[in-house]
Each structure stands twice: as structure tokens, then as C-alpha cells.
Amino acid sequence: MDKKIVDVARLSGVSTATVSRVLNNSGLVAEKTRTKVLQAIEQLNYYPNAAAKHLRSQRTRAIGVVVQDINISFFSEIIKGIQNAAFAEQYRVIVCDADNSPAKELEYLDLLLNRTVDAMILVSCALPDEVLDELAAKGHRIGLVCRQSRNPLIPSCITNNVEFSAEVVRHLAEMGHRRIAYISGTEGNTDSQDRMEGFIRSLAERGLAFDPLLAENGRFNEAGGYAAMKRLIAKGLPFTAVYAANDEIGLGVYKACREAGLRIPEDIAVVGVDNNRITEYIEPAMSTVSQPKYRLGAELTGLLIRRMEHPSEEDGVTVRVLESELIVRKSSNYQRD
Amino acid sequence: MDKKIVDVARLSGVSTATVSRVLNNSGLVAEKTRTKVLQAIEQLNYYPNAAAKHLRSQRTRAIGVVVQDINISFFSEIIKGIQNAAFAEQYRVIVCDADNSPAKELEYLDLLLNRTVDAMILVSCALPDEVLDELAAKGHRIGLVCRQSRNPLIPSCITNNVEFSAEVVRHLAEMGHRRIAYISGTEGNTDSQDRMEGFIRSLAERGLAFDPLLAENGRFNEAGGYAAMKRLIAKGLPFTAVYAANDEIGLGVYKACREAGLRIPEDIAVVGVDNNRITEYIEPAMSTVSQPKYRLGAELTGLLIRRMEHPSEEDGVTVRVLESELIVRKSSNYQRD
DNA sequence: CTGAAAGCGCTAACAC
């Protein structure tokens, strides 16, 4: 059987309260007593029981992170940011891989409801606003990465989607492109929507009309990008560049181009988003937008923890927007006439 | 304040014991009573408090997984296997990313000691056997993936490293290679050692001498592989193929070859291990060994849970070895004279 | 089939 706090108390000849004080550095304890207790703890190889602690203190110092797919490097980098920021504040992180199942995503919220975690961070979450608002209203702590909430109870951290999309358009326009297709991500994803918005607005600013026929849905994955690009090609409309809502879609575009005998970048320029490692290794290297993934997670976590520890200052910033950087590589680095 | 079990009991006019029985489907409860209780639960929006449950029942139905780096797809696939197998048995998985720090890896064992989890799965763990044996002796449940333990208390699941390495040698020999270099992984890693053993033994069986000068350490990452390949080239010894202990090392070899003006596969053949997605996308596509990552995690988890639930049958298999498959791609698909 | 009550291991008043 495991040792308990009374065992330590008995061995060191003090009360359980004193042992608890030593354990948590709370209250005053004479140096001599502290030493005695520490020795007993060592000698008995005592470990505090987490469940009892949690039950008594009504907090766990654990933060849950729900992620669509742990195997996508974009997400795992964000997790690292969350994790390190949390550790710095003595919080533990519980990573929950929803394995691309929205149902599982919901299931994990249970951890919040049953108090296994003190707060939950949802990365690129697709749940309707109402669900999140209701949770927040009930006093549950939620934070959002890659999705914005105008609910002041829900801090969020996103990237400057609109701005960097304008940057992409600027770049492509400079390379001589006039008709640019957009392949979007998952239906309803705010990142994808913002990118599209930035794209369209920026086209307009340059007097380039946005042709709705040149927009397709690519579901944020390679297969979706492939199918979308095939549909675009099939339409027979002229276009010379593709802005893909993420790199996976871009990879699908590569595949479709290869099959259709279209050369990148000579016939079609491609720009993705995320700076997935593959974009550097593939031939031709893919232009992309590098988002501060790690910081996305770290900053949100800082915000969230601050709010948990100082509920008084519930005002202040709730949405943090981080800058991203366009990386031009071979796939779009070709000047047209 | 959250609702508690007494609130449900009061509202439904029964005792807390009965509510508990309904909640856990334990003991007999009249259908009518059950309905009443369920209604009350619904009405109050009651959620059982996990900490109280854990404290009382002395188990958490949670399994921890410690992984060097969550951002390495080889590991995240294993996690998925673990996760799904665990879910099927109503266990929850807590993913712990050690972020490449051995210290953090150790730190996470705390979750086991303080009973936050019922068991811990260590993926490709580098801790000394003594540490693991001691934990197991104290009654803690541990499982190993990608590392073997001869301790019957510690189930483990590995791949057939020796055998598939022989397969790699066979393939390279058939393509006409006589002098093959080996670049190993992290010092002390059993996977890497087994691969080297299979490599050497297989060379011997074919009457090909193993030249110790053609072995270098590549630390399982691209930078390590790059440096190792540079050292190999610098030696000026003849060799026509490289067997890299994993794909990352292989990528480093690619880079070194590019710089040295060596063509793959004409001058140097390369074979990696892991079937990292990049190997398919890089030019030339890299030959590699596909390991059953998902199953590696899933099978071990099954073993582990079975032992937790039926401690009586502590005998039976403790080590499971899974088959892998050599995938020949362009990087080694070139017949030499 | 249901209820009463003990207690899981810990912390935090409160008293001294």
C-alpha cells in the first residue's frame, strides 16, 4: 500500500497539517521541523495522492488541449507552445487527440465538466459558438487557438490571416498573375474564411476581379486539394496561380498538376500556408506562409492562466493576433510576361 | 457551484448510494428508480466529480504516454494506436510530450507515482532498466513500445528490427552493393542496436565483411545523419550504399550527397527506416522500412490493459514482435554492374 | 431493491 500523509506525520512526530505545510510551502514551519519531515518523506518514499489533493483543493493545475489530429505538425508545434508555457506556470498539460472525429472533440469537453482539468484549450475548434459560450457562462475556462471568439470570457490567439493573404496576393500580382484561384479549407473554419476574405479584398484593391468560379473547397487535406484542383482544371477557365488555404491542399494541387501535365511554376504558381516541412523538400519547393505556431500556443496559454489566477482583471486583451511571414520559394518564383 | 450526487439524490427522492449505482451500472436498481434518477441527473445537469471518484475508487482509468517528441510522426502514429486501443476499453489517455528532454521524461513518471494514471506507456524510452524494474517491483504498471524488457512485469511491443535489417541487406546485395555503410541512431537505443546487429549478421551470412569504419552515429535526426555522412565521405573509403537507422538520418545523407555531388541512387543508394511521409515526396523517393506504428501502440496497450484487469494471469506473452515491410523506392532501385 | 454511514488522502480553518 502507498504511504499516506499520516505515515509521514507519525514517523516525523508531527501532525498531518505540518506535513502538508512542508509539502506545499504554505504557512510557517520551523526549519528543524521541516528537515525532520523532509527526511521522513524521503525515508518512506512518500508521494502525495493527486486525487485527494484535487478533491480537497478543487483544482488540478492541469490544462487540457483538444486537437483534431496530433499527427499534423502544425498542431503538434502549437501543443509544444502550450505545454512549455503551462509548465512555466506549474501547470500540467493533458493532450487530447480527437483523431479527426468531431464527436471525440466534444467528448473531451467532459474533462472540463468533470473537473479533471482546470481549463481547456481548443485548437482550431469547429464547435458552434453557442456551445462555447454556454460553457464559459457556466464558469468553465476555455481558450481558443486559431479561432477567434468575441466572448470576453474566452481568450483566443490567432494569426493575421487577412493581412498575410493580402501579402500573398501582392506577391503573386508582382509575379504577373492576374487570375488566381483560391482553394479553401474545412467548411466554416474561421482561418480559412479570413484568408479568403483577405484574398478577395486584396484582389479588389488591385483592380483584379475575384472570379467565384475560381474558388473551390479543399478541406485542408491533400485529397481535398487534389480534387479541388481537378475541378478547377476541368472548368477550362484560365488561371495561372493557386492560393491554397494550407500546404496539404497545396500538395494535392501538385499532384493534380503533375497528372495534368502542368508545370509548377511555369504554368501554375502555387502558394500554401503553414510552412509544413514537406514544402521544403518537395520539388519544386513550395512557397508558403510561416505562422508562429509555437507562439500561438504559448501566448494563448499565458493569457488563459493569467485569467485563471487573477479573475479580478477579467478585462484586458482577450484576442491576440500574431504576425506571419510569407516565404517565397520556387513554386511561385517565376516572372510571367 | 457544481451539483453533487446528493443533489441528484434529493431531487429524485432516493439515496446517494442508489444514484451511484445508476451512474455506474453497478448493483440492481428498479427500472422505475433508474428512470427517476436519470431524469434528475439530466435536469440538474449533473457531472460526477472525477477527483472524488478517483480518490474513492483508487483508480483513474487513465493511461499516461510519454513520448520524446510529439512532433515526430512516427511517435504520433503510435500514440493514435495507443489512444484508440485504450478508448475501446474505456480508458483515457494522457499524452506527455517530453520535448526531447530526458529530464522531462523522468518528471512525467510522477503521474504514475501520484496516481494520476493507472499505468504508463513509455515510447522508445531511454531510461536505464533499473529504473523501470524498480517501478514495476513497487507495483506500478509500465508498458514499453519500441523497447524490449525481459522483466515479465513489463509488457513490451517492438518490431522485427533484426529481420528487416537482413531484408535491407538482401535487397542492397541484390542490387550489386558490396560495401554498405550503417548510420546508427541514438547511443544506446535498442532499436538502433538491433538494426545494426541484423545488418552485421546478414552481411556475414553473405560473406560480405562488415567494415567498422563504415559505421557512424547519426543520432536519429537529420543533422546527425548529415554530419555522419560527411564523416563517411571524408574517410575516403569506398562504399556504394548507406543503411540509415531512420529516415531522418537518410534525409541528412541526401543533403550531404547533394553537397558532395554524389548522385542518388547512381553513386550512392540510400535506405531509411520509418516510412516518414517525406520519403515519398522527396526527389528521389527514399527506400525505407514501413513499421506498423499504429499497431505497435495498439497491441501494447491491449497487453497492458489485459494485465491490469486480470492480474491473475500475469504469465503469458510479455513481448510482442510485429513484422515490418521493406519499401523499395528510387533511392536504392538501381542495379550496379 | 434501497438506505445509512464509513472513509478514500488531503488541506485549511481555528485553536492553542
Added chain:
DNA sequence: GTGTTAGCGCTTTCAG
């Protein structure tokens, strides 16, 4: 500085 003690919310004998 230190000890006593009342719970945190739940499950589980043991009675009935």
C-alpha cells in the same frame, strides 16, 4: 509554530 478536525464528493459494505 504546530495540532485538531471538519469536510471535499464519491463508492461500497452492511443492514434491512
